[in-house]
Amino acid sequence: MVVYSFYIFDRHAECIYNRRWVPRPSSMIGKSSRPTSETSTTTNTLPPVLGHSARTTDDDAKLIFGTVFSLRNMVRKLGGEDDSFVTYRTSQYKLHYYETPTNIKFVMLTDLKSPSMRVALQQIYINLYVEYVVKNPLSPVEHPGGVGVNNELFEESLEQFVTRVLS
Amino acid sequence: MTVFSLIIINKAGGLVYQREFQPGLRKLSTNDYLVLAGTFHGVHAITRSITPKLPLSTASTAATTPTSSNMPPTPGIPNSFTPGSAFTFPNPGTPATGLECLETDKFRLTCFQTLTGTKFLLFTDPIMGNIDVVMKKVYELYADYVMKNPFYQLEMPVRCEAFDRHLGGWLRGRT
Amino acid sequence: MAHPPRHSAMLSLSNSGSSANSDKQQPPQQIQHIANTGLRVPSNRKTIYDRHLNRSRNAEISRSSFAFLFGEMVTYAQRRVTGIQDLEKRLNEQGYPMGLRLLDLLYYRTITSSTSSSLASSSTSTAPPNRPLRILPLLHLIHGPLWRLLFNRPADALEHSVSPDTPNEYMITDNDPLVNAYVSVPKEMHMLNCAAFVAGIIEGVCDGCGFEAKVTAHNQPTELWPGRTIFLVRFGESVMEREKVLERAGIK
Secondary structure, three states: OOEEEEEEEOOOOOEEEEEEOOOOOHHHOOOOOOOOOOOOOOOOOOOOOOOOOOOOHHHHHHHHHHHHHHHHHHHHHHHOOOOOEEEEEOOOOEEEEEEOOOOOEEEEEEOOOOOOOHHHHHHHHHHHHHHHHHOOOOOOOOOOOOOOOOOHHHHHHHHHHHHHHHO | OOEEEEEEEOOOOOEEEEEEOOOOOOOOOHHHHHHHHHHHHHHHHHHHHOOOOEEOOHHHHHHHHHHHHHOOOOOOOOOOOOOOOOEEOOOOOOOOOOOOEEEEOOOEEEEEEOOOOOEEEEEEOOOOOOHHHHHHHHHHHHHHHHOOOOOOOOOOOOOOHHHHHHHHHHHHHHO | OOOOOHHHHHHHHHOHHHHHHHHHHOOHHHHHHHHHHOOOOOOOOOOHHHOOOOOOOOOOOOHHHHHHHHHHHHHHHHOOOOOHHHHHHHHHHHHHHHHHHHHHHHHHHHHHHHHHHHHHHOOOOOOOOOOOOOHHHHHHHHHHHHHHHHHOOOOOEEEEOOOOOOOOEEEEEEOOOHHHOOOOOOHHHOOOOOOHHHHHHHHHHHHHOOOOEEEEEEEOOOOOOOOOEEEEEEEOHHHHHHHHHHHHHOOO
């Protein structure tokens, strides 16, 4: 199973955290987001070239938010207020979605072979986000201007969770 | 097995057919269905564009170059030859599609896009299998009773009594 | 050559240096032939007119091709029509010449098949069928052989009008007409039946046999057969008078 990327959106539709396990040419990394981590197999062997379609990580996050937001509303309209959208897949990837009662949205993109990640996203929320971000007295309550989750403990444990538990 | 409803969206994102077979989903107004069709059309395109792109490491580029250099670039499949766009999709060889299947607690939405751009959306029970068979039959009936109907105008709402009849009859026969 | 065929003109364009040469290389008769007829002739010079008439006897065409062709015929007939009756009249007119021609093919095939079978069996050979003189043999010809030639099965019913006012009316029923298989008529045109085309064919056959008649198609849906169609055959006055004379003369 491969995890491609992971996003957290707060209740103001702001992307407060994103991380990808798919390195991009370094010029394409957005300025305000946290530096993305590279997996051990594909290190920085690629030269920093300009991508022909220079869509940044920021743009990706916006597109993903738009997608899950629209789908969530569509599902609620059809299935009722208590229905929630869990996952969708295309021919290339799967997107998993989990929304907390406080309107924080967790999104994860994986390959097609992965099982349902609903529990995993819930665990990330309960065991990592609540523990290391919410309970951290230094962490800001809101993230205006996209400061984002800038928290070493959270990042390290997320890295461990994804690389050890999920794969 | 339960098929809740079927929606057909034309290639411009307009709703051309909507029919409920079994209760289970909330009923929307005609206007809401039109909005839903348009929204889905847009989301479908976005889901294709956010496909993760895996950069090719130098080793794998060298391995794929001899084969790909002889072939013309195929649309939908990234050509690994151009520097700067050295990436591949997770499933190389399969063209990237938009959303194909969406699951929620209460229903499963399966989307099939024909080569001509028409989208068929089937809303079914989440535990139901063999949706491919249903989808194939829906497409077949559409090709027969909608496209062969001399009174059907392309891209316009489907009002073909024979299509309704055969679709309803076939689904009833399966339950 | 006043009008050189298009392909030779293109040829001379593509290699302008040796245009005189390329013109000489073309066999002149063939060019003449193409330029005169405007028909595309296969290389072996065999058009469908050169084939034996019985060759396509058991051949079938794809239902889809027919459906698309018929769909376009209906669309074509729909242009500049004033109403449903006008549209049905046009469809009828499209079928009429087909009926006239089909009659000849039908006779030809029944005769050749019966002679060939009599040659094979060499026993009591049935005489080749004659042209129907009375109404009933004609209707049986339509109900059976014509329907089999067109749709590979006989029609579903043949009835005579029970009303004493209209003894000249006969009804042929088809439970599921092939032409209507994929047709859904819009609600505002619910009186229309595209089998008016088939009605035109029947009319052509009747006329070809010397029976003046008007044939119309009517919807008669039932629970089981939503596409059931009745072809109403109305024979003219002259036919009914002749029928009486023939009856008295005892001709069947």
